[in-house]
Amino acid sequence: MMDDLDLGFDEQDRGEKGKHRRGAVRKRKGGSGGGGGRGKTALALLLAFVLLGTIGGGAFYGFDRVQSYFVTPDYDGAGTGEVTVEIKQGALIADMANALVAADVVKSAKAFIEAAEANARSKNIQPGTYKLRKQMSGESAVTAMLDLKNRIVNGVTIPEGRTAKNVYQLLSKETKIPVKDFEAAAKDPIARGVPDWWFKRTDNKKVKPSIEGFLYPDTYEIPPKATAETIIEQMVENFLSVTSEMQFADRVQKERKISPYEALIVASLAQAEAGNKDDLGKVARVAYNRVFGEFPCNCLEMDVTVNYYLELTGQKTKTSGQMTEEELLDTKNPYSRKLRGLVPTPINNPGKEAMEGAMDPPAGKWLFFVAIDKEGHSAFAETIEEHERNKVKAKEAGII
Structure with a gap:
């Protein structure tokens, strides 16, 4: 009945097209046409299921993605x-x-x-x-x-003003890593993290890069599997962090008109010579005045540089009174008291206050200083006559 109605409609409205429509209907009624219809239906159902599955999977994935924006991925419990x-x-x-x-x-x-x-x-x-x-x-x-x-x-405290050799001994004692391992690791400071620009100088003196000055004094927690290399790198990283925070490099170049390395050398001198934190900046000022000011030899004339050389070469360090004339005036010593300008490297590893003193020393024309009390305070003088009077005070106090 439905076929008759369908054919009638086609023939009335479509003319010749109804013949094509009638032919199509007859094909569906044939035996082979029935099997094809079932196949198409099955295929349609399969596609529908695949489509629904894809939509469902996409919806789940989308939900999971959206959920992650609102729910923080976290584990449960104490692990x-x-x-x-x-x-x-x-x-x-x-x-x-x-x-x-x-x-x-x-x-x-x-x-x-x-x-x-x-x-x-x-x-x-x-x-x-x-x-x-x-x-x-x-x-x-x-x-x-x-x-x-x-x-x-596993903490190790490195005090201010210790030389690299002394630092290695302290580290070795606490970590059981041989001193020779630290010495080998420190041979290439740039490989341990010191930027190469730190070794540039305005006086054009060319020196071999040294780790001295970059082993920042502090208390360090040493990881269980630390090596000599990683420990030195940890100390260098700390140095770079502290000096960056201080704006050390920028300020000494702008205000002192010298390189950061030269200011670091001065900081090490102040750390070695000042007997009291109050005098760190003043000693730095004396160093600047002697090297860059109106001082006859434009040399440091500080015994601590001689002592550094003695330690560096494996000799026993001495007090100023114990040093011989030959040691004090040895022109072959690259850290000689009479060396014009600054010595080749820092002579120890200065702390933050010493670096602050070298970065921003107090104003003054001092050229001399001497300790005058048992607390380590020094008296500073502009002339040799004033300095001699201060030395008398020091003798009276039993200091020299």
Whole structure:
């Protein structure tokens, strides 16, 4: 009945096209046409299922993506196993988070950052090495890092003014790494992280790069698997961080009109000569006045440079009174008292206050100084006559 109605409609409205339509209908009624119809139906159903599956999978993927914007990926609980994580000097919360993700301590940086922001004590998390667990929640990780028992402490304190040779001995004593390993690691300061521009000088003196001056005095936490190379690099990195924060290089070039390296040499001289922190800047001023001012030889005339050379060459250091005339006036000594200009390298590793003194010394025309009390304070003089009077005071106080 439906076929008749269909044919009638085609023939009335489509004319000759109805014949084509009629032929199509007859084909569907044939035996072979019936099988083709079932095949097409099955194919259509299969495509429908595939389409629905694709749409469903896409919807799930899209939901998962959208969900990640609102739900922070995080592990549950206190984690399992054990892992050691190093938090480097100057690391921000984001840096800590990235280090923890890399060690699979937390699932995402966001999880740790949010937990740290929710804990007011998180600002107390210090650089160092931590013993933590894998796959901890962000909150658990923050709590663990605030617990001192999870911090691996192997601290070494390097005082201000120690020479590199002395620093190696201190480090070796605490780490059991041989001194010769530190000496070998320090042979190439640039490889240990000192930028090559640090060794440029305005006086055009060409000297071999030395690690002296760049082993910043501080208390260091030594990682369990540290090497001589990594420890020296840690100290150099600290030096660069401190001097950058001080704007040391920029200021000495702008204000002192010398290179940062020359100012570092002066800081080491002040660190060695000043018996009191109050005098660091004044001693630096004396060094500048002698080398760049109206001083007969434009030399330093400081016994500490001679002592440095004695230590450098494996000889026993001496007090000024013990030094012979030959040692004091040895012109073959590259650190001679009479060497015109500044000595080749720093003579120790100065601290921040000594560098501040060299960067911004007090105004004064002093050319001489001498210790006058047992607290290490010095009296400074512009003339030799005034200096001699100060020496009398020092003798009366039993200092010289």
